[in-house]
Amino acid sequence: xxxxxxxxxxxxxxxxxxxxxxxxxxxxxxxxxxxxxxxxxxxxxxxxxxxxxxxxxxxxxxxxxxxxxxxxxxxxxxxxxxxxxxxxxxxxxxxxxxxxxxxxxxxxxxxxxxxxxxxxxxxxxxxxxxxxxxxxxxxxxxxxxxxxxxxxxxxxxxxxxxxxxxxxxxxxxxxxxxxxxxxxxxxxxxxxxxxxxxxxxxxxxxxxxxxxxxxxxxxxxxxxxxxxxxxxxxxxxx
Amino acid sequence: xxxxxxxxxxxxxxxxxxxxxxxxxxxxxxxxxxxxxxxxxxxxxxxxxxxxxxxxxxxxxxxxxxxxxxxxxxxxxxxxxxxxxxxxxxxxxxxxxxxxxxxxxxxxxxxxxxxxxxxxxxxxxxxxxxxxxxxxxxxxxxxxxxxxxxxxxxxxxxxxxxxxxxxxxxxxxxxxxxxxxxxxxxxxxxxxxxxxxxxxxxxxxxxxxxxxxxxxxxxxxxxxxxxxxxxxxxxxxxxxxxxxxxxxxxxxxxxxxxxxxxxxxxxxxxxxxxxxxxxxxxxxxxxxxxxxxxxxxxxxxxxxxxxxxxxxxxxxxxxxxxxxxxxxxxxxxxxxxxxxxxxxxxxxxxxxxxxxxxxxxxxxxxxxxxxxxxxxxxxxxxxxxxxxxxxx
Numbered sequence: 001x002x003x004x005x006x007x008x009x010x011x012x013x014x015x016x017x018x019x020x021x022x023x024x025x026x027x028x029x030x031x032x033x034x035x036x037x038x039x040x041x042x043x044x045x046x047x048x049x050x051x052x053x054x055x056x057x058x059x060x061x062x063x064x065x066x067x068x069x070x071x072x073x074x075x076x077x078x079x080x081x082x083x084x085x086x087x088x089x090x091x092x093x094x095x096x097x098x099x100x101x102x103x104x105x106x107x108x109x110x111x112x113x114x115x116x117x118x119x120x121x122x123x124x125x126x127x128x129x130x131x132x133x134x135x136x137x138x139x140x141x142x143x144x145x146x147x148x149x150x151x152x153x154x155x156x157x158x159x160x161x162x163x164x165x166x167x168x169x170x171x172x173x174x175x176x177x178x179x180x181x182x183x184x185x186x187x188x189x190x191x192x193x194x195x196x197x198x199x200x201x202x203x204x205x206x207x208x209x210x211x212x213x214x215x216x217x218x219x220x221x222x223x224x225x226x227x228x229x230x231x232x233x234x235x236x237x238x
Numbered sequence: 239x240x241x242x243x244x245x246x247x248x249x250x251x252x253x254x255x256x257x258x259x260x261x262x263x264x265x266x267x268x269x270x271x272x273x274x275x276x277x278x279x280x281x282x283x284x285x286x287x288x289x290x291x292x293x294x295x296x297x298x299x300x301x302x303x304x305x306x307x308x309x310x311x312x313x314x315x316x317x318x319x320x321x322x323x324x325x326x327x328x329x330x331x332x333x334x335x336x337x338x339x340x341x342x343x344x345x346x347x348x349x350x351x352x353x354x355x356x357x358x359x360x361x362x363x364x365x366x367x368x369x370x371x372x373x374x375x376x377x378x379x380x381x382x383x384x385x386x387x388x389x390x391x392x393x394x395x396x397x398x399x400x401x402x403x404x405x406x407x408x409x410x411x412x413x414x415x416x417x418x419x420x421x422x423x424x425x426x427x428x429x430x431x432x433x434x435x436x437x438x439x440x441x442x443x444x445x446x447x448x449x450x451x452x453x454x455x456x457x458x459x460x461x462x463x464x465x466x467x468x469x470x471x472x473x474x475x476x477x478x479x480x481x482x483x484x485x486x487x488x489x490x491x492x493x494x495x496x497x498x499x500x501x502x503x504x505x506x507x508x509x510x511x512x513x514x515x516x517x518x519x520x521x522x523x524x525x526x527x528x529x530x531x532x533x534x535x536x537x538x539x540x541x542x543x544x545x546x547x548x549x550x551x552x553x554x555x556x557x558x559x560x561x562x563x564x565x566x567x568x569x570x571x572x573x574x575x576x577x578x579x580x581x582x583x584x585x586x587x588x589x590x591x592x593x594x595x596x597x598x599x600x601x602x603x604x605x606x607x608x609x610x611x612x613x614x615x616x617x618x619x620x621x622x623x624x625x626x627x628x629x630x
Contacts (some may be wrong), residue, residue: 043426044425045338045339045369046338047428049335049336050430051334053334053335057520060523061519063518066518068527070372071369187482
């Protein structure tokens with residue numbers, strides 16, 4: 001996959017994702033600003049103010065200069081012209097099913113994919129990360145309103161993503177693999193991945209984990225680059 | 239009556255039984271009609287707005303009443319509401335950086351679990367909602383006066399009695415209840431990690447949402463039983479706009495300023511007047527952000543923006559006391575505007591010249607003088623300045 005420049009984080013707090021966030025900010029053209037999408041959150045108007053304050057605090061605390069953050073809570077009628085000039089798009093966490101289904105319903109999912117495949121930098125946190133995988137059924141318990149869509153944007157070579165990982169959910173992941181027949185990348189809260197074309201770099205304080213179709217677990221170590229081998233159909237060391 | 243109740247919902251809470259019974263009784267008694275809010279509501283109200291809002295009658299008497307902060311205050315005082323002084327828009331250690339709703343006068347009760355008062359309260363609260371910074375249009379602004387009544391642990395009778403008070407004052411302004419579209423919905427907000435439930439009355443007038451009445455309950459507390467509140471609020475500017483064809487932003491001089499320009503100036507006046515200082519972080523970030531947006535929208539027009547800012551500073555002081563005097567507030571805004579205009583100009587120049595890394599923290603006049611010592615040709619500079627002004 002060419003031109004992909006994608007960050008996904010495991011869903012921890014500001015301190016947990018500090019290394020990933022700094023890496024992200026260093027890569028973007030800050031003059032173009034960041035577009036923040038908080039709509040995975042189940043909040044009211046006051047809640048969205050709080051979300052906006054949060055993202056600004058998160059990014060401005062680690063940015064040397066001023067970084068303009070725009071927040072959208074209504075994605076209807078958005079066009080390519082509206083988003084193409086942003087330096088990056090940041091998709092926040094919350095309910096993964098709500099997020100994906102809203103992105104699809106509004107047509108924004110297509111715009112987002114176009115942004116990504118045109119080299120635009122995208123950061124997905126928690127729910128924002130999970131939608132980048134093949135299927136969001138890794139968190140099927142979040143489907144509290146009978147949402148119909150579960151196919152994600154499929155940007156990780158046919159892998160699904162799960163966040164907030166710890167080894168207590170290994171069985172859950174293996175059950176998912178047996179049901180959906182998709183491999184899984186599992187991110188603990190203190191880590192994330194940077195995907196550039198077909199190369200993956202783990203950035204954070206803990207390793208990430210890769211579950212293959214047999215349910216075998218491979219550790220993806222911090223600061224090590226991996227790549228997706230098309231022939232072997234798996235993530236390998238570079 | 240067009241709405242329906244969920245049976246299992248009714249079984250859950252005794253106070254909710256009371257709420258639903260009181261709701262039925264209230265709607266019947268007041269001769270109202272209400273519908274469930276659903277996926278089509280916004281679209282239907284949008285269509286109604288396009289059809290009817292421009293045809294609204296001017297009700298000058300109501301408009302004049304709204305210009306006077308004492309009108310609402312006296313009405314609610316007579317109804318035995320405690321008149322609460324508006325809070326500063328700067329919040330510290332709260333769920334939001336700025337006060338974004340009148341209901342936040344209840345923060346001490348909800349979050350700090352302060353001893354609950356039995357009083358019902360009225361406040362005309364200046365608020366900031368930065369989430370609308372990119373959606374500015376008539377009826378949508380980043381700062382406004384949220385006129386609201388609040389009560390902790392209300393009975394359902396208390397809540398509906400307050401709604402009745404509001405219906406009466408809206409009548410007196412010329413917004414008759416028969417012209418209101420009322421929608422009912424439920425929510426489950428999350429305020430700073432506190433998840434609770436609410437029942438909402440939404441009030442639309444000729445397709446424009448003008449306010450809402452919220453009965454919130456099951457608000458978790460750590461030192462006592464869960465609590466509840468009644469929060470009824472309307473936007474002053476939307477009410478005023480509903481009563482007259484005068485423009486929403488209430489600024490009548492024709493100086494080429496767009497609605498965004500007016501909004502940014504209004505919010506900057508409130509920020510600066512409240513003591514916020516521009517910076518790259520925290521509260522000051524918003525000051526800088528609004529100023530930068532203003533320079534993108536209406537670059538460099540010092541005299542025009544000064545007039546607009548002064549106009550809005552006077553507006554705010556009608557409704558609240560500001561910590562920072564008018565002259566100081568204006569100077570701070572001007573300084574920040576010039577700084578950001580300088581940034582805008584240097585960013586354009588840096589595309590053609592490599593020696594324009596000048597400090598932007600000076601007046602624009604000084605910056606232009608400094609540029610004479612660089613490779614920037616005066617003719618080219620004038621062309622760029624003209625382009626910047628004409629683009630906006």
